[in-house]
Amino acid sequence: MTALPAPLEAFLTEVGRFFVMLARTLAWTPRRPWDARELVRQMVRVGVDSLPVVLLTALFTGMVFALQTFSTLRRFGAEGFVGSLVALSMVRELSPVISSLLIAGRCGSAMGAEIGTMRVTEQIDALEALATDPVHFLVVPRVWATVLTLPLLIVVGDVIGIAGGYLISVVYFGANPVTYVENTFRYMDLDDLTSGLIKAAVFGLIVAVVGCQKGYHTRGGAEGVGRATTRAVVLASIAILIADFFLTKILF
C-alpha cells in the first residue's frame, strides 16, 4: 500500500471520524436511559443563550442587504423588488448560513473544549469505566439539541432580518410601507422557508458532530484542548459552506 500525502490523509481521517461519530450517535439515540433534562439543558445553551447574538446579526444582515440592494436596484428603477429580494435571501440563504457560522463559533467550540477537557483529564475514561458510553451520555444530547434548536433560531433570525430590511427601505429610503410588505411576501412560498429550516438542521448536525468529535479525539493536555477547539470551529465553518452549496443545489 502506498502512503497517501499527509494533507490528504488528514482530510480523510477527519471525514471518516465525522461519519463514525455520526453513526455512533444515531446508534445510541434510541437507547435508554434517555436524559431529557440534559437535552433541555443543551437546548437552552444553544438556543436561549445564543439568541442575542443571532438577533443582532440577523438585524444587521437584513439592514445591510437592503442598503446595498436598494441603492443598486434604484439605478434600474427596480427598487420595488427590494422587499422580495431581502426576504428570499434571508430565508433561503443568509439567515441559515450566518447564524450557523455563529453557532459554530459559540457552541461548536464550547463542545470541543468541554469534551476535550474531559478527555485529557480521564473523565471520558471514567465514564466508560462507570458503564456509561461517552457518546450516549455526552454527544447524543448535544447533537439533538443543536439539530432541534438551530431551525428555531433561524426562524427568529428570518423575521428580524426581514424587519431590518423593512426598516432601511421604508424609514431610511422612504419606500411605500404597504407595497414593501406586499412585495416581501409576494414571491415567497412555504418551500423557501422549509428549505432554510432543512439547511439549518443539517448545519446544526455538522456543528455538533464536528465539535464533539474534535473534543473526543483530543490529545496532549491543555494545548491539545486549545487545538481541538480551534479546529472544531474552522472545520465546522468550512463544512457548513460546502454543505450549503450542495443543499442549495438539491433543494431548489
Place this chain on the structure above:
Amino acid sequence: MPAASEPPVKIRLREVTKGFAGRIVLDGLDFEVREGESVVVLGGSGTGKSVLLKHMIGLLRPDGGTVEVDGRDLATLAGPELTAFRRRFGMAFQEGALFDSMSVWDNVAFPLLRAGWPKAKRAERVAECLEMVHLEGAGRKMPAELSGGMRRRVGFARAIALEPRILLFDEPNTGLDPVIKAVIDELILELQDKLQSTAVTITHDLTSAFRIADRIALLFRGRIVAYAPPEEFRALPDARVQQFIRGLASGPLTE
C-alpha cells in the same frame, strides 16, 4: 499446591503487547488474577502500570495478545455490550477523574443513578460512601475546590459505590497522609472480605502493598518479572525485586 484448590482465574492477559507512537510499553505480558484475590502491581514510574490496568477494563486495546475477564475475550465486546460488561468493574483513577461539572455528591451518585437506583436508596448509599472515605461534609463541594488527595478519595468512593466484583485502583493512596492511607487500605480489604471482590491495585507504597496484597507483582520492561504472595515476594532472590523493595538507586531496574 494442587491446582484444584485455587480459585478460578478472573482476569487473564496473554502475550499482551502495546505501544504508543513507536514506544513499546507492554511487551508480550502474561498475567493472571484469581477470583477474590487482592493483587498489587509494583513498578517504577512510567513502566506502564496504568496502561496495564486500562487493558483489564478495555479502555485500551492491545496491539497483540488477548485480555480475558470472566472467560470473555474483551476483543469480542464492543458498543453497548462492552458498556454493559463494565458494570462488573469499579475503577479509581490516578487523579480522581471526577466529573468537574458535578458536585462531589453527584459524582458518587452517578453510577447509582445510571444503574437506576431510586432516590432515597441512592442518597443513603452516597452518604455511606462519603463517610467511608472520611468526606462526610464535602458533598456539596465541586471537584475544583478539592485538594488532590480529596479528589482521589471521592474517585475511590465513586468506584466502590455499586460494590463491583472487580476493583481496579490506580494509585489510590499516593499523596495521602498515613492515616487516610490506612483507611483506604482497610476499605480495600473490607470490600474484598465482604464481597469476595477481586482487586488490582497499583501503588508505589510498599507498606500498603504488603498490607493489602494476597499477591504482589513487579512490572519491568513491559512484562511481569515477579509474582508471588507478600512473604515469598519479599524473599525473592531476584535482583530487580530486591532493588525495588530496598529502594536502591542503582541496580538492574535503573540500568
